[in-house]
Amino acid sequence: MDRKRDKARNKDDTIVAIVQRIYPEAKHGPYFMATSDEFRLGSVTCSLNPEVWKESRWPEEGSKVVLCDLDEKREGWRANSGRFRRITDIE
Numbered sequence: 001m002d003r004k005r006d007k008a009r010n011k012d013d014t015i016v017a018i019v020q021r022i023y024p025e026a027k028h029g030p031y032f033m034a035t036s037d038e039f040r041l042g043s044v045t046c047s048l049n050p051e052v053w054k055e056s057r058w059p060e061e062g063s064k065v066v067l068c069d070l071d072e073k074r075e076g077w078r079a080n081s082g083r084f085r086r087i088t089d090i091e
Contacts, residue, residue, distance in 0.1 A: 018034055022061060031046060044067055
C-alpha cells in the first residue's frame with residue numbers, strides 16, 4: 001500500500017465533502033465530484049447509482065455528503081459508498 005493510500009485510510013476511509021458538480025449523463029452512469037478540506041489529495045467522485053449512493057434523491061451542488069471506502073483510481077479518488085451528511089454525524 002502506498003503512502004497516499006495510507007493517508008486516505010484515516011477514520012475508516014470516511015470523509016465529509018461538499019458536492020462541486022453533478023454529471024447526470026456521464027458515459028459510465030451518473031456521478032458527482034466533491035472536495036473536502038480534510039482530504040488534501042484532490043477531489044473525490046461518487047457514483048449516483050443506487051448500489052453506491054445510499055439515498056432516494058440525488059445531492060445538489062453545495063450539499064454536504066459523507067463519502068466512504070475511498071479507492072485511488074488512474075483518474076483520481078473514488079468513493080464506493082456515499083450519503084447525505086446528517087445531524088447525527090455531528091460530534
